[in-house]
Amino acid sequence: MAAQTPTEALKKLSVNDAPGAAEKAGSNGAPSGANAEHDEDSDDDADEVAAQGGAGGESGAAKKKKKKKKSKSKKKKPTAQSDPPRVLVSQLFPNNTYPHGEEVEYLDENRFRTTNEEKRHLDNINNDKTADFRHAAEVHRQVRQWAQKNIKPGQTLTEIAEGIEDGVRALTGHSGLEEGDALKAGMGFPTGLSINHCAAHYTPNAGNKMVLQQGDVMKVDFGVHVNGSIVDSAFTMAFEPQFDNLLAAVKDATNAGVREAGIDVRVGEVGAAIQEVMESYEVEINGTTYPVKSIRNLNGHTILPYSIHGTKSVPIVKSNDMTKMEEGDVFAVETFGSTGNGYVHDDMETSHYARVGDAPNVALRLSSAKQLLNVINKNFGTLPFCRRYLDRLGQEKYLLGLNNLVSNGIVEAYPPLCDKKGSYTAQYEHTILLRPTVKEVISRGDDY
Numbered sequence: 001m002a003a004q005t006p007t008e009a010l011k012k013l014s015v016n017d018a019p020g021a022a023e024k025a026g027s028n029g030a031p032s033g034a035n036a037e038h039d040e041d042s043d044d045d046a047d048e049v050a051a052q053g054g055a056g057g058e059s060g061a062a063k064k065k066k067k068k069k070k071s072k073s074k075k076k077k078p079t080a081q082s083d084p085p086r087v088l089v090s091q092l093f094p095n096n097t098y099p100h101g102e103e104v105e106y107l108d109e110n111r112f113r114t115t116n117e118e119k120r121h122l123d124n125i126n127n128d129k130t131a132d133f134r135h136a137a138e139v140h141r142q143v144r145q146w147a148q149k150n151i152k153p154g155q156t157l158t159e160i161a162e163g164i165e166d167g168v169r170a171l172t173g174h175s176g177l178e179e180g181d182a183l184k185a186g187m188g189f190p191t192g193l194s195i196n197h198c199a200a201h202y203t204p205n206a207g208n209k210m211v212l213q214q215g216d217v218m219k220v221d222f223g224v225h226v227n228g229s230i231v232d233s234a235f236t237m238a239f240e241p242q243f244d245n246l247l248a249a250v251k252d253a254t255n256a257g258v259r260e261a262g263i264d265v266r267v268g269e270v271g272a273a274i275q276e277v278m279e280s281y282e283v284e285i286n287g288t289t290y291p292v293k294s295i296r297n298l299n300g301h302t303i304l305p306y307s308i309h310g311t312k313s314v315p316i317v318k319s320n321d322m323t324k325m326e327e328g329d330v331f332a333v334e335t336f337g338s339t340g341n342g343y344v345h346d347d348m349e350t351s352h353y354a355r356v357g358d359a360p361n362v363a364l365r366l367s368s369a370k371q372l373l374n375v376i377n378k379n380f381g382t383l384p385f386c387r388r389y390l391d392r393l394g395q396e397k398y399l400l401g402l403n404n405l406v407s408n409g410i411v412e413a414y415p416p417l418c419d420k421k422g423s424y425t426a427q428y429e430h431t432i433l434l435r436p437t438v439k440e441v442i443s444r445g446d447d448y
């Protein structure tokens with residue numbers, strides 16, 4: 001989910017002129033560290049054989065099989081993901097053996113961390129949290145790879161969003177329908193499906209009839225959380241080759257940001273690295289060549305428990321923000337490229353909301369607002385939600401109450417963020433853990 005640069009901070013930005021059509025930075029063959037083979041059949045085949053080989057002599061081996069057959073009355077556990085994805089990821093990876101993200105060793109003055117005893121101890125203390133992030137990341141990978149295969153022009157945005165959300169809820173084992181269930185695990189924030197000039201925070205509200213078109217560029221940005229540990233990761237889909245360079249620019253820029261990030265690194269330097277890569281690209285669309293610009297008022301961000309936007313930002317243009325990345329920080333590194341102004345504004349109907357963490361204690365006079373706040377507290381806490389999530393909980397006619405919570409500063413509205421009409425924008429995003437011993441790109445997959 002995108003963080004928007006506050007206007008105050010934006011004034012301080014020293015934005016470079018686009019460095020022209022500089023030579024392309026070498027494409028960085030991003031390693032695909034994650035994704036262990038999780039779909040290979042394993043020892044359960046033995047059960048299968050046992051089940052079939054009913055009659056026959058009872059050799060020692062057969063006896064053993066027979067013994068296994070007894071436990072067969074329990075339902076056979078699947079060992080591969082289904083299509084659509086419905087198999088619990090905790091069942092595919094029992095005992096918290098979730099695949100690691102891409103682990104990148106620290107360099108230079110931080111090289112000692114790889115083997116340092118104290119840092120390893122600190123790292124071990126966080127094992128449970130790290131497992132929650134890996135669990136959420138594996139759900140994200142499995143659902144998004146299914147989405148990448150199945151999303152096609154002609155589908156409605158509603159069916160695309162629901163397909164992703166049904167997958168995430170099934171794979172975490174939390175439908176989110178019973179009170180408090182969505183707080184245990186599930187969607188970390190709503191499925192953003194932002195098209196063309198819209199860069200972020202668009203998801204259909206009830207009754208939306210929008211259909212994905214062949215010529216569209218769609219950002220798919222969704223979050224998965226387990227016990228409040230949110231993995232925030234996004235990719236872009238296009239169906240025409242003329243957009244390849246736009247997508248390549250943004251993927252490359254995000255990987256540059258991921259590479260640059262580390263303990264003691266200043267976020268402004270990360271922004272400079274991102275912008276340099278991003279703006280070394282150009283893209284030809286319908287016969288016109290455009291420079292790819294970093295969208296200067298969007299940025300990455302830290303992630304805190306149950307809170308998608310922490311206190312630190314990662315600019316995607318050069319800036320003199322001297323804030324340091326620190327040990328233990330979790331960052332969403334996300335970049336946005338545009339053929340338009342490289343600047344977004346609020347546009348269209350709002351769908352995304354989140355309760356403010358340190359909300360003012362206002363005496364609400366509107367009973368519908370009070371009632372709705374209770375629903376939000378019990379089901380989402382400070383996790384972002386969208387109007388569809390209220391609909392599926394059976395809430396009706398809540399808009400007045402919702403707007404009242406927004407105007408009282410208790411809930412924040414996140415309207416869609418769009419560049420100028422006719423432009424195209426793309427996004428890629430990864431979540432990284434700055435563990436004491438190693439940087440873990442938790443959401444890395446063999447797709448991006």
Ligand SMILES: [Co+2]
Pocket residue numbers: 001002003232300332334429
């Ligand atoms: Co984000």
